[in-house]
Amino acid sequence: xxxxxxxxxxxxxxxxxxxxxxxxxxxxxxxxxxxxxxxxxxxxxxxxxxxxxxxxxxxxxxxxxxxxxxxxxxxxxxxxxxxxxxxxxxxxxxxxxxxxxxxxxxxxxxxxxxxxxxxxxxxxxxxxxxxxxxxxxxxxxxxxxxxxxxxxxxxxxxxxxxxxxxxxxxxxxxxxxxxxxxxxxxxxxxxxxxxxxxxxxxxxxxxxxxxxxxxxxxxxxxxxxxxxxxxxxxxxxxxxxxxxxxxxxxxxxxxxxxxxxxxxxxxxxxxxx
Amino acid sequence: xxxxxxxxxxxxxxxxxxxxxxxxxxxxxxxxxxxxxxxxxxxxxxxxxxxxxxxxxxxxxxxxxxxxxxxxxxxxxxxxxxxxxxxxxxxxxxxxxxxxxxxxxxxxxxxxxxxxxxxxxxxxxxxxxxxxxxxxxxxxxxxxxxxxxxxxxxxxxxxxxxxxxxxxxxxxxxxxxxxxxxxxxxxxxxxxxxxxxxxxxxxxxxxxxxxxxxxxxxxxxxxxxxxxxxxxxxxxxxxxxxxxxxxxxxxxxxxxxxxxxxxxxxxxxxxxxxxxxxxxxxxxxxxxxxxxxxxxxxxxxxxxxxxx
Numbered sequence: 001x002x003x004x005x006x007x008x009x010x011x012x013x014x015x016x017x018x019x020x021x022x023x024x025x026x027x028x029x030x031x032x033x034x035x036x037x038x039x040x041x042x043x044x045x046x047x048x049x050x051x052x053x054x055x056x057x058x059x060x061x062x063x064x065x066x067x068x069x070x071x072x073x074x075x076x077x078x079x080x081x082x083x084x085x086x087x088x089x090x091x092x093x094x095x096x097x098x099x100x101x102x103x104x105x106x107x108x109x110x111x112x113x114x115x116x117x118x119x120x121x122x123x124x125x126x127x128x129x130x131x132x133x134x135x136x137x138x139x140x141x142x143x144x145x146x147x148x149x150x151x152x153x154x155x156x157x158x159x160x161x162x163x164x165x166x167x168x169x170x171x172x173x174x175x176x177x178x179x180x181x182x183x184x185x186x187x188x189x190x191x192x193x194x195x196x197x198x199x200x201x202x203x204x205x206x207x208x209x210x211x212x213x214x215x216x217x218x219x220x221x222x223x224x225x226x227x228x229x230x231x232x233x234x235x236x237x238x239x240x241x242x243x244x245x246x247x248x249x250x251x252x253x254x255x256x257x258x259x260x261x262x263x264x265x266x267x268x269x270x271x272x273x
Numbered sequence: 274x275x276x277x278x279x280x281x282x283x284x285x286x287x288x289x290x291x292x293x294x295x296x297x298x299x300x301x302x303x304x305x306x307x308x309x310x311x312x313x314x315x316x317x318x319x320x321x322x323x324x325x326x327x328x329x330x331x332x333x334x335x336x337x338x339x340x341x342x343x344x345x346x347x348x349x350x351x352x353x354x355x356x357x358x359x360x361x362x363x364x365x366x367x368x369x370x371x372x373x374x375x376x377x378x379x380x381x382x383x384x385x386x387x388x389x390x391x392x393x394x395x396x397x398x399x400x401x402x403x404x405x406x407x408x409x410x411x412x413x414x415x416x417x418x419x420x421x422x423x424x425x426x427x428x429x430x431x432x433x434x435x436x437x438x439x440x441x442x443x444x445x446x447x448x449x450x451x452x453x454x455x456x457x458x459x460x461x462x463x464x465x466x467x468x469x470x471x472x473x474x475x476x477x478x479x480x481x482x483x484x485x486x487x488x489x490x491x492x493x494x495x496x497x498x499x500x501x502x503x504x505x506x507x508x509x510x511x512x513x514x515x516x517x518x519x520x521x522x523x524x525x526x527x528x529x530x531x532x533x534x535x536x537x538x539x540x541x542x543x544x545x546x547x548x549x550x551x552x553x554x555x556x557x558x559x560x561x562x563x564x565x566x567x568x569x570x571x572x573x574x575x576x577x578x579x580x581x
Contacts, residue, residue, distance in 0.1 A: 017522065020526075168525055170525065171480035173477050173544035174476050175477070183480065185524050215318045216542055216543035216544050216545075217544045218491050218543030218544030219474055219494055219497065220543070221494055236522045236524075237479075237525075237526065239524070
């Protein structure tokens with residue numbers, strides 16, 4: 001489904017947040033164009049709040065915005081139809097408050113808020129015929145083809161770069177898994193290290209045990225969700241790095257293994273040309 | 274810090290911790306009955322993928338009162354007794370900040386003019402509403418209709434415990450403090466709670482401001498609730514949440530502790546659950562709890578099922 005959107009301008013209400021060290025902060029991060037924080041960039045260490053990589057697109061009309069936010073899937077093609085970068089193409093790498101799109105560096109250098117884009121939305125409703133108990137969310141057919149997977153005895157396993165324990169799941173619980181993403185509360189470097197998550201990058205796949213993301217997102221023992229890191233850290237408690245759900249199901253049907261190959265930034269089909 | 278120290282309600286063994294209650298500003302804010310609203314589709318989708326009609330938020334619910342079980346209702350996060358809001362969004366945010374659990378509410382105009390109620394909690398639903406919940410005597414609830422103005426005698430913002438400076442109070446009226454009777458020992462505040470929730474069961478509410486809103490204790494996984502003795506929680510129970518920091522924006526923090534009051538019933542939706550209104554939070558270990566199954570605001574304040 002072809003959705004019309006545009007690069008959205010950052011907005012600010014002049015209010016400060018209080019970060020995890022109890023300091024007031026006002027930082028960039030959401031909407032607009034981020035030229036140096038991109039697919040493959042580290043998720044931590046930036047002076048940023050919910051650092052959305054690449055170009056953040058959406059619509060000034062709330063219902064059109066919701067539609068493109070829900071329908072756009074990881075791996076979808078995006079074409080720039082207005083502004084200096086007109087004609088360039090990129091990929092949807094996730095969703096947050098906006099649809100997050102990666103483009104080649106020279107394209108990002110040319111883009112600006114207000115540039116029109118077309119998102120070729122495809123993926124919601126995609127099913128795995130050989131693994132009917134595993135549910136896909138926000139996953140385009142092209143993204144599915146690039147995921148590191150293996151299966152045996154009726155169980156599908158996905159390669160991941162990290163495992164997120166359930167107590168770190170933050171803002172995004174209780175909301176639809178097709179919408180935006182779920183923050184992982186990783187402000188404290190000691191917490192990151194304790195769980196081996198300190199080197200996560202935008203585009204890395206992670207497993208979320210004890211999470212059921214089929215109809216919303218929430219805690220449920222015996223379930224697991226697998227997703228992709230889509231935005232850099234937000235420093236305010238309860239927020240964090242954003243993870244978009246790609247697969248979810250009972251642990252009898254869905255599992256993971258740790259591998260450094262679990263990076264969509266390395267997938268030729270998804271990386272910006 | 275001049276708070277009156279007097280015998281605690283818990284057997285008179287330790288004096289109630291002093292507070293700055295005589296330095297708090299007493300304000301007045303106003304709300305009206307929050308209308309029951311429906312956005313087209315009446316269904317929400319439960320954790321198992323089945324649709325259900327989400328009864329429970331807004332309006333007047335005379336049959337659900339603090340002191341009753343939080344679970345078991347054919348409802349979603351049912352709000353006990355009366356749900357208040359202000360129609361102006363900015364004024365509503367102020368109402369939800371100023372109103373404190375234990376504050377008196379006077380009805381003006383309408384069928385029960387002059388009736389007095391008590392704030393029992395605050396409840397926020399994402400992108401939908403923020404309500405202040407108020408209990409009234411049963412006869413008042415029966416006679417209550419639309420049109421009344423609810424005048425909240427708000428006091429409690431800025432409450433601080435003498436001798437435990439790292440404990441932050443939110444939405445906590447001095448009257449509830451006195452009835453709950455926290456004590457201080459070695460810069461640690463000690464309070465009674467009915468149950469303790471592990472951090473992995475905290476759902477929607479992460480990232481919100483602890484002072485104005487609620488967070489959910491997830492209730493879709495019944496076995497997990499059983500494991501932590503959370504299945505028997507009642508509306509109005511005082512509960513603790515481990516490794517949870519709600520001093521400013523709410524989030525996970527190892528070693529922190531948050532204590533709040535169960536403001537609404539349970540939920541069958543993933544990531545949602547019984548809403549807890551934050552009362553106390555501390556990041557550095559100076560807030561401690563003792564278990565007391567009877568730690569419930571209905572009993573402490575003589576309201577809800579314990580109303581005279």
